[in-house]
Amino acid sequence: MIVAGIDIGSRAAKTVILKDGKIISATIRDTGPESVKTSYLAINATIEGTGLTLDNVDYIVATGYGRVLVPFAKENVSEISCHARGINYFYPSVTTILDMGGQDCKAIRVDQEGHVNNFVMNDKCAGGTGRFLEMIADVLGTKLTDIGDVALQSKNTIPFNTVCAVFAKTEAISYLRRGESRSDILAGLNDAIATRCLNLLKKVGIEKDFTITGGIAKNKGMVAKIKERVGLEPLLAEDPQLIGALGAALFAQERLMGKSTGEQGKIQYGYNDGNGDYYITIDLAQCNGCRECVTTCPAGIFEVLQEDGRKPKARVTEATRKKLAILCPGILSCSNSNNKTCQSACPQKAITLTW
Numbered sequence: 328m329i330v331a332g333i334d335i336g337s338r339a340a341k342t343v344i345l346k347d348g349k350i351i352s353a354t355i356r357d358t359g360p361e362s363v364k365t366s367y368l369a370i371n372a373t374i375e376g377t378g379l380t381l382d383n384v385d386y387i388v389a390t391g392y393g394r395v396l397v398p399f400a401k402e403n404v405s406e407i408s409c410h411a412r413g414i415n416y417f418y419p420s421v422t423t424i425l426d427m428g429g430q431d432c433k434a435i436r437v438d439q440e441g442h443v444n445n446f447v448m449n450d451k452c453a454g455g456t457g458r459f460l461e462m463i464a465d466v467l468g469t470k471l472t473d474i475g476d477v478a479l480q481s482k483n484t485i486p487f488n489t490v491c492a493v494f495a496k497t498e499a500i501s502y503l504r505r506g507e508s509r510s511d512i513l514a515g516l517n518d519a520i521a522t523r524c525l526n527l528l529k530k531v532g533i534e535k536d537f538t539i540t541g542g543i544a545k546n547k548g549m550v551a552k553i554k555e556r557v558g559l560e561p562l563l564a565e566d567p568q569l570i571g572a573l574g575a576a577l578f579a580q581e582r583l584m585g586k587s588t589g590e591q592g593k594i595q596y597g598y599n600d601g602n603g604d605y606y607i608t609i610d611l612a613q614c615n616g617c618r619e620c621v622t623t624c625p626a627g628i629f630e631v632l633q634e635d636g637r638k639p640k641a642r643v644t645e646a647t648r649k650k651l652a653i654l655c656p657g658i659l660s661c662s663n664s665n666n667k668t669c670q671s672a673c674p675q676k677a678i679t680l681t682w
């Protein structure tokens with residue numbers, strides 16, 4: 328049984344191929360401007376050297392912000408569910424995940440079977456994301472791959488007043504001009520970000536065992552500060568950046584074995600377009616297919632489908648997935664003009680809007 332998971336993130340495209348449950352190939356490459364092209368380059372690079380072709384891969388699941396734009400994927404699953412499932416492959420005891428990606432951070436609570444119980448995303452600020460660290464590395468004239476080690480050399484952590492991308496950049500420049508060392512500045516920033524992560528984790532409740540996933544988990548300086556703030560030693564995968572793609576591959580494997588995938592958990596639709604987060608999450612375990620969301624939504628965003636003899640479940644229509652920020656006025660405006668929203672109308676409390 329050969330399956331693949333592909334995680335098209337905002338900064339990097341990650342792909343994992345599993346053969347009979349074992350990882351046989353994995354790659355990470357930069358995300359290009361076109362998600363479709365990126366997805367082909369990523370899967371081809373991962374297949375290379377395995378003796379396989381794309382036709383030999385029995386089932387492919389996509390995840391990440393570009394997951395709806397992977398033409399050869401049979402299904403897409405939210406990155407939240409994929410990180411939960413992926414880390415369970417290595418550490419079934421992990422119940423608290425901090426996912427630090429290219430453009431957002433998420434705190435996720437999971438059970439010991441890798442199912443999501445709860446999650447919370449950072450607010451609309453870039454602080455603590457890969458994008459933010461790229462900017463800081465640039466300001467300090469340090470290679471992105473080196474900033475973790477440089478921060479570890481710090482003797483005197485400089486306190487930062489903010490992790491707001493704009494103000495932190497200004498603060499970093501002023502410290503640099505004052506002659507402070509790059510390592511102390513980076514340690515200060517990492518400390519401020521770690522405090523922010525701690526607050527995010529507190530919202531879902533921190534429990535042993537704990538992990539960090541995503542590209543930033545490779546930054547040793549950041550991991551050291553998070554460990555300090557959270558007070559727990561994170562259980563890190565060999566490559567934490569691949570966890571989402573691995574989770575997607577595991578979903579593909581389960582699908583092929585006839586198990587349901589998305590119905591077990593929450594499916595998140597939407598994106599961050601640089602101005603903010605626009606996500607609609609549907610908890611399929613709760614959804615009973617009553618269609619209340621379909622009749623309530625003035626923008627025609629929902630539909631209820633019954634697939635393969637399974638129970639009817641709500642989803643966001645294909646046609647609206649890439650236009651959510653345009654079609655939906657947001658929960659407050661919708662509530663004012665419509666008297667209710669999909670979230671308030673759902674009798675099962677299966678819908679969450681992060682706007």
Ligand code: SF4
Pocket residue numbers: 609613614615616617618619620621631640641672673674675676677678
């Ligand atoms: S209103 Fe809620 S329970 Fe009903 S179909 Fe929509 S998501 Fe499912």
Ligand code: SF4
Pocket residue numbers: 623624625626627628654655656657658661662667668669670680
């Ligand atoms: S908030 Fe209103 S417009 Fe937006 S998805 Fe829900 S029902 Fe539709």
